[in-house]
Amino acid sequence: MGAEESEIAIKRSYGQYCGLARALDVVGNRWSLLIVRELLIGPARYGKLQAGLPGISTNLLAERLRELEQSGVVRRQLDTDSNGIAYSLTPWGMELRDAVAALVNWSTPLMVAGPRGDSFQPHWLVVALESLMDGKRTAEPATIGFEVDGMTLTVRVDETGPHVALEVDGQPETVLRAEPMVVLGLASGMLTAEQAIAAGDLRGESHYLAAIFGP
Template sequence: MSRSYGQYCGLAKTLDVVGDRWNLLIVRQLLVAPARYRELQDGLPGIATNLLADRLRDLETGGVVERRLAGEGNAIEYVLTPWGAELREPIEGLIRWSTPLMTSGPGNDRFRPEWLVVALPALLSGRGSATVGIAVDGQMLQVCGAEVSPHDGRDLEAIVRADAAVVLGLAAGALTLDGARGLVEIEGDEAAVRTVFDR
């Protein structure tokens, strides 16, 4: 954190800590789950290993990230500090703000299904309490109220199968289930799916 805007302003001070390129994406990955260095690198396509090391060091110095021993052996994993985890709310605000930028679909951009674990709660806030599975790119997530996580084996009222862009469109309200016929496959209780995706 050698660079500073040198301004006594909350936004400037925040950007001093998390404003460098890749920092908020590292936080996004750690909002999904604590991760080892290699897992972070895999979850951040395009980041150079030396840049990741620098950014983790900066975030650690800034009090956003900390290292801890993983469950087994001497492996180190990175985790958000309680203060760092408070970035969830502003990140969710930025995700909601990004909705017009997402309407064109992914194009050539990379996508990883676990990123939906952070995006969907931001977009589905205040929707129904049904437990619905979302199958994207061979991975199953579960939505239960405002919580989204990898499927933990619990019974699901329904499963939605669709491309990531369609799921994001449904969550953001840019698409409706009726308008997405042919793009969405629903297995199980369609009414449960509607409590999640219909506005």
């Protein structure tokens, strides 16, 4: 039996009456929180989930989804575009957003070294940017786009905070094309707006970038 097969076959529990231990019993298995990351962006069909989780086998993904569904974190719903099945987070599962955001923010020193050969998909930036930019507010709404590896993400910040989405129907007037390290560095505060502009390619008005990421 291979390591991955063993991982599927054995359901582990810490056996501790502790909130952290019981939470890890549910979402502490390998891949579980990354499945949550994908579903924080929105409901997804099985194939889309697997494409967003490079390295996971179809058997292990099915097992993790089953575990999360049985625990009440994930539910199935009708995908109106295809009349097939999509997976989404339950309201309780959505409460993991803050825990995921805390881990993303905690990871900042680990991300400084760059990808180092690790895989990367631009849509992962949706959760990362919302996490790193949590707390940012602007009196006047400001919208910019980040183009990374051919995909554009729209970031809108207003008095309620940041809102990040994959752009489908066009691009904002101001778009910064840059490497993921630059975008993450800007969002985390490790790079200034001027440094990010110098490291990327800005199309549009720089004052929108400064309004969001300025001091």
